[in-house]
Amino acid sequence: xxxxxxxxxxxxxxxxxxxxxxxxxxxxxxxxxxxxxxxxxxxxxxxxxxxxxxxxxxxxxxxxxxxxxxxxxxxxxxxxxxxxxxxxxxxxxxxxxxxxxxxxxxxxxxxxxxxxxxxxxxxxxxxxxxxxxxxxxxxxxxxxxxxxxxxxxxxxxxxxxxxxxxxxxxxxxxxxxxxxxxxxxxxxxxxxxxxxxxxxxxxxxxxxxxxxxxxxxxxxxxxxxxxxxxxxxxxxxxxxxxxxxxx
Numbered sequence: 001x002x003x004x005x006x007x008x009x010x011x012x013x014x015x016x017x018x019x020x021x022x023x024x025x026x027x028x029x030x031x032x033x034x035x036x037x038x039x040x041x042x043x044x045x046x047x048x049x050x051x052x053x054x055x056x057x058x059x060x061x062x063x064x065x066x067x068x069x070x071x072x073x074x075x076x077x078x079x080x081x082x083x084x085x086x087x088x089x090x091x092x093x094x095x096x097x098x099x100x101x102x103x104x105x106x107x108x109x110x111x112x113x114x115x116x117x118x119x120x121x122x123x124x125x126x127x128x129x130x131x132x133x134x135x136x137x138x139x140x141x142x143x144x145x146x147x148x149x150x151x152x153x154x155x156x157x158x159x160x161x162x163x164x165x166x167x168x169x170x171x172x173x174x175x176x177x178x179x180x181x182x183x184x185x186x187x188x189x190x191x192x193x194x195x196x197x198x199x200x201x202x203x204x205x206x207x208x209x210x211x212x213x214x215x216x217x218x219x220x221x222x223x224x225x226x227x228x229x230x231x232x233x234x235x236x237x238x239x240x241x242x243x244x245x246x247x
Contacts, residue, residue: 004119006064007056008126011049017062018046021054024062026109029218031203031234035193041069041087041106047094050134051103053126055110055119063114066127067107068139070100078240082142082190103131105141120172124179124243132245139245141181142190142238145170148220155186155220155237173239181241190238197225200232208232 011017033039045052048069055064069090079085086104093100108123124141131139147170148158161169168174173183197208200223204216213222214232225232 004057004063004114004117006119006122006126008053008130009056010130011045011052011054014054015046015049017054020062021045021065024065024109025112027112027115028109029203029216031193031195031200031216031223032218034195034199034203035084035191037084037087038106038191040091041067044091044094048090051130053123053130055123055126063111064119064123065107065109066105066123068103068105068127068131070103070134070136072098072100073102073140078140078184078187080187080189082187082238082240083144084189084191085187086140086142103134103136103139105139105143120175121179124175124181128179128243128245131243132247135247137245137247139243141176141241141243142187143172143176143241144190144236144238145173145220146218147171151215151219151222155188155239159183159186159239173241176241176243179243181243184240184242186237187240188237189235191234191236193234193236195232197227197230197232200225 051068053066054062057063069087071086071089072093105127110119128139145159163169167177200208208214208225209227211225211227214225216223219234220236223232223234
C-alpha cells in the first residue's frame with residue numbers, strides 16, 4: 001500500500017485555514033457531536049492553535065486534521081474521565097493561566113474517501129511529534145475503539161482482544177500500537193453525552209420511549225433512557241494509550 005504524502009501544518013502557522021476547517025466531511029455519528037465538554041474545546045480552537053494539525057495533500061487541500069490539548073495530569077493513574085477530563089483540565093488550565101504538564105489527543109479525522117489507505121498511522125505520528133516539539137515527553141490518547149460492535153461487551157474485554165500477530169483486534173487501537181503507542185488502561189467514563197429524549201430521537205431516529213438501555217448504531221455502550229423523566233445519557237468508555245515522543 002502506498003501512503004499519500006501529506007504536509008502537516010499547525011493552525012498557528014496557517015491561521016486562515018480556520019475559514020475552511022469545518023468544511024471537511026467526517027464520519028462521526030450525529031450524537032457524538034453533542035458532548036458539551038468537547039464542544040467547549042472546539043469553540044475555543046484558536047486558543048490551542050499550536051496543538052491542532054492540518055494535513056494537506058499535494059494540491060494544498062485539507063484531507064486530514066488532528067486535535068490535541070495541553071492539560072494538567074493528576075498524580076497516579078490516568079483518569080477514568082478520559083477525553084472529557086483532558087479537555088476540561090485543558091480549558092481550565094488555559095483560563096487560569098496554569099502550566100500544563102501533559103498533552104492529550106482529542107480527535108483525528110481523515111477525509112472519508114481516504115480512510116483505509118494507511119494515513120491514520122501517519123497522522124497519529126505527526127500529532128505525537130508535534131507534542132514532542134512542544135516539550136511533552138509523551139502524547140496521551142483516550143482512543144475510541146470504534147470497531148467494538150457489541151455494546152454489551154465490557155471495554156476491558158474488547159480492548160484486550162488480539163490477533164494471531166499479537167496486535168489488537170480493534171483497528172484504531174492497532175493503528176496506535178503500530179505507531180509506537182502502549183495501551184495503558186480503560187477510561188470507563190471518557191465521554192458523557194446527556195440529552196432529552198427528544199434530542200436523542202433527533203440525533204438517532206430511534207423512539208427513546210422506554211426506560212432502560214437503548215442500543216444506538218455507532219455507540220460503544222448502551223444509552224440509558226429514563227422515559228418517565230424525559231432524559232437519556234450516554235457514557236462512553238475509551239482506552240488510554242501512551243505515545244512516547246522522545247522529548
